[in-house]
Amino acid sequence: MHYLHTTLYVTDLDVSAAFLENWTGLKVTRSFALGDTRFVFLSGGEGETALELIQSPSHPAVHYDGLSLGFAVTDLDGERERAEAAGLNPSPIREPAPGVRFCFLSGPDGLTVQLMQKG
Structure with a gap:
């Protein structure tokens, strides 16, 4: 399958x-x-x-309340700055474990995109 x-x-x-x-x-x-x-x-x-x-x-x-699509990025800080400049109001960067950082972008219909950087 x-x-x-x-x-x-x-x-x-x-x-x-x-x-x-x-x-x-x-x-x-x-x-x-x-x-x-x-x-x-x-x-x-x-x-x-x-x-x-x-x-x-x-x-x-x-409306996709609670649905998140996750994507790996190599430069989380740069992507977050780009999103902020575009007026998307990204979430603060979170670091739940050493070497794992992410933030969220809110899209159309409440769709959330998670940008994650590991390493």
Whole structure:
């Protein structure tokens, strides 16, 4: 068995896809529409698990309270400064154990991205 993708409904597909491309390194690999429902798949590369975003009239309001997507970064301080300059109001950097540091960014629909640096 191979983990293919995770699906998230969003209220604005373009805004959500742009946020994820800008802050996670994921790239749109395909997009299409079926009627008035739009789909976008993002991934880190060929064969990697994808994130599927769907904008649909059947889900006019969504909110991801408590859902967090985690991504490794090499320069947490720099990424946090970039997020702050972009007006995202990132959380303070936390260090729960030696060599593990992270902060959170709040995205569209309450989606949270965790940026983590180890080492």
